[in-house]
Amino acid sequence: MRNITIFLAAILLGGCMLKTDVKPALMYEIYYSKNVCEQKTSPKNIYLQSVKALDIVDNRQILIISDKNQIRYLDDIKYLALPSEMFYKALLKGVYSNCGAKPVFSPKDDDLSLKVRLISLQIRGDHAEVSLAYELKNGENIVKSGLINKRKFCENPKSVTIFNTINQTANLAIDELLAEIFATQGRE
Template sequence: MKKASYIFLAAIAVLFSGCLLKTTSKPLTLYEINYKNNTCVVPNTDKNIYVESVKALDMVDNRQILITADRNFIRYLDDAKYVALPSEMFYKMLVKAIYANCGAKPSFNSALNTQRLKVELISVQILGDKAQISFAYELRDDKKSIKSGYVNKSVYCPDPSSVTIFNTINKASNQAIDELLFEILS
């Protein structure tokens, strides 16, 4: 009886050691969406703008890079991820775009005489053969809504490699931020 249990344990050990040796993971590449434009679409503005935290739908606010293919088949890239949540990266992009490039007066509290910008990310994905970025926004003052709208940008993605996918998502994001700046600063 002892001999049979030793043989059984040895066989299980050999099976598990083979399974453990075969599971090697590929290196993971991390990407950050960032604002790259050095000039503003509406220079020399004198507005006080407070960027409230950017919100996103649950499916969008994920570190995995979303790809929606034909017939709405959804998958994620397996060799790349975002370094942070898209909502966090878009907040950083908005702050950089408005304050560093456009010269708006920074406001980091929602005091009186400050316009507040709310953004809700709806889509950050590859949709078919295009990178798609879409979000809704609202610019408010103390009493009422000044402007609100929807921005949707798509950029053709020539091949399905993770580098190209990220570059087209980043390009579409920059175009969407530029359109938002034009809308709220002009």
């Protein structure tokens, strides 16, 4: 009986070792690409709450939705972290690189507070799609809230092109969100 157990264990371990030819998935990170602000102004303090995302979006796999609403994930590439974490980092960099705002981590009563919910971060058909809802508050007063939806054509269905298009679309959404924030600064 002992010999049979050893023999079965050897077969199982041998089978696991034969599967070493599987390539690991490449990892990608969503990042904000602009580093320089256009005009110097006196910066307004802004507190960025952590970004939250829908469950289907907050997944390390890259989501592809066909024209017929069939859902699949890419096998050969993944996000480095959860999209909500990467989007928070990209948004923080976007606010920091914009001279009209200064991110703070301990807000005071007169600081702006931004809450963001990531609704979609995916390829839908042949377009990258990024949708987010936001709420900008000054103390207890809601200054502005809204929905931003950005789409960008994905020229090539290769995995790297898909990620790059999603990242460019995320940058467009962050740029529009920053424009919405700074458009409200004069109305507070």
